[in-house]
Amino acid sequence: MKELKKEDISQEVFDLYDDYAHNKIDRKEFLQKLSLFAVGAITLPALLSFISPNYKDTLVIKENDPRxxxxxxxxxxxxxxxxxxxxxxxxxxxxxxxxxxxxxxxxxxxxxxxxxxxxxxxxxxxxxxxxxxxxxxxxxxxxxxxxxxxxxxxxxxxxxxxxxxxxxxxxxxxxxxxxxxxxxxxxxxxxxxxxxxxxxxxxxxxxxxxxxxxxxxxxxxxxxxxxxxxxxxxxxxxxxxxxxxxxxxxxxxxxxxxxxxxxxxxxxxxxxxxxxxxxxxxxxxxxxxxxxxxxxx
Known part of the structure; x- marks a missing residue:
């Protein structure tokens, strides 16, 4: 599976996510429209995973930071x-x-x-x-x-x-x-x-x-x-x-x-x-x- 990078993603995808994140469209419509950008090696699950928050690997301050x-x-x-x-x-x-x-x-x-x-x-x-x-x-x-x-x-x-x-x-x-x-x-x-x-x-x-x-x-x-x-x-x-x-x-x-x-x-x-x-x-x-x-x- 191709590893997606930011430059692989159309601005329309970011705009679509913004509409979804701010309740302008529901999840069903979001996925339907997002699927239009899943072409070639870019699958819908990969696209959805890429655009969604990743809280596991992004903490700046670790849970046990003594400071x-x-x-x-x-x-x-x-x-x-x-x-x-x-x-x-x-x-x-x-x-x-x-x-x-x-x-x-x-x-x-x-x-x-x-x-x-x-x-x-x-x-x-x-x-x-x-x-x-x-x-x-x-x-x-x-x-x-x-x-x-x-x-x-x-x-x-x-x-x-x-x-x-x-x-x-x-x-x-x-x-x-x-x-x-x-x-x-x-x-x-x-x-x-x-x-x-x-x-x-x-x-x-x-x-x-x-x-x-x-x-x-x-x-x-x-x-x-x-x-x-x-x-x-x-x-x-x-x-x-x-x-x-x-x-x-x-x-x-x-x-x-x-x-x-x-x-x-x-x-x-x-x-x-x-x-x-x-x-x-x-x-x-x-x-x-x-x-x-x-x-x-």
């Missing part, structure tokens, strides 16, 4: 009306209180990639919390397909309140100095934008390829924003001009970076949408932004 301490914590979400949990991570050599970063997952729950991101944040000398919006439904079910199905059962505004409750939990944690930033990916990017709308004390927000707030909401933003966009992400990027207009008109502190020729999800190193150059540069910018706005606050 970071992680634990599952539980908290209440009064406005969301839910019992929540998440992965709390901090460097193992912690001395004194640390600034905090909330890490918000995509539209499929707290999967291994997002847990790993939480640990990456901790190694930069922050205390991080990565909540699981699927906690009220039993938590991330072990695969992204079922995770997406579960998350569709939840109300988006209730989930926003659950993440805000996570912000409050982290802000008041004994090892946190009360300064909090947020980073989120896809759905989590939207939540990061909305937390900047809802929380005037938020120190910084870094939405990755996240849907933008409505104009009336965007005007309320007080936190500095670092906005990370994928050049090929037409679906999300179409909302940028209106958002940029509001940010400029209201003198909101923001930086926006568009990474050319990369797909939505370029930071996620578990799928072939991953682009190492863009991911590394965007992450360097993210950590520098947090060190400036969260640590120095």
């Amino acid at each position: 970071v301490v992680s634990e599952t914590v539980h908290y209440e979400s009064p406005k969301g009306g839910k019992k929540m949990n998440g992965l709390l991570s901090k460097p193992s050599n912690t001395k004194g209180k640390l600034p905090g970063v909330l890490v918000v997952h995509e539209n499929r729950g707290l999967n291994p990639y997002i847990k790993d991101v939480g640990k990456r944040v901790a190694l930069e000398n922050f205390i991080s919390l990565a909540p699981d919006a699927l906690a009220p439904l039993g938590g991330y079910p072990g695969n992204d397909d079922d995770g997406r199905a579960l998350q569709r059962k939840r109300d988006r505004n209730e989930m926003l309140e659950d993440f805000i409750a996570g912000y409050e939990y982290l802000k008041n944690h004994k090892d946190c100095n009360g300064n909090i930033g947020v980073v989120g990916f896809c759905f989590g990017g939207y939540i990061s934008n909305m937390m900047a709308v809802k929380l005037p004390d938020l120190k910084a927000a870094v939405p990755y390829y996240g849907r933008q707030p409505e104009t009336e909401d965007a005007r309320k933003i007080k936190a500095p924003l670092l906005l990370q966009y994928a050049g090929l992400d037409k679906r999300v990027n179409e909302g940028w001009p209106a958002f940029e207009k509001v940010l400029k008109e209201n003198n909101i502190d923001y930086q926006a970076h568009f990474y050319p020729k990369v797909n939505h999800g370029f930071h996620n190193n578990t799928t072939p949408r991953f682009d190492k150059e863009a991911a590394d540069l965007s992450w360097e910018r993210t950590i520098a932004f947090f060190k400036k706005h969260v640590k120095s606050s």
Whole structure:
């Protein structure tokens, strides 16, 4: 069987996966359309395996890494009306209180990639919390397909309140100095934008390829924003001009970076949408932004 490489895959396949991952088409239609690209030595099972997340071999921070301490914590979400949990991570050599970063997952729950991101944040000398919006439904079910199905059962505004409750939990944690930033990916990017709308004390927000707030909401933003966009992400990027207009008109502190020729999800190193150059540069910018706005606050 031919070993697939990123350059073997048509951009249409990435666009098709994006439609499936964001619930624009169901699995049956996804497989039907994907089969059209299975030609010659490229079989449908091989194509499906290649495009799907690989969590086994992609962890940046290994489970037993002695540099970071992680634990599952539980908290209440009064406005969301839910019992929540998440992965709390901090460097193992912690001395004194640390600034905090909330890490918000995509539209499929707290999967291994997002847990790993939480640990990456901790190694930069922050205390991080990565909540699981699927906690009220039993938590991330072990695969992204079922995770997406579960998350569709939840109300988006209730989930926003659950993440805000996570912000409050982290802000008041004994090892946190009360300064909090947020980073989120896809759905989590939207939540990061909305937390900047809802929380005037938020120190910084870094939405990755996240849907933008409505104009009336965007005007309320007080936190500095670092906005990370994928050049090929037409679906999300179409909302940028209106958002940029509001940010400029209201003198909101923001930086926006568009990474050319990369797909939505370029930071996620578990799928072939991953682009190492863009991911590394965007992450360097993210950590520098947090060190400036969260640590120095």
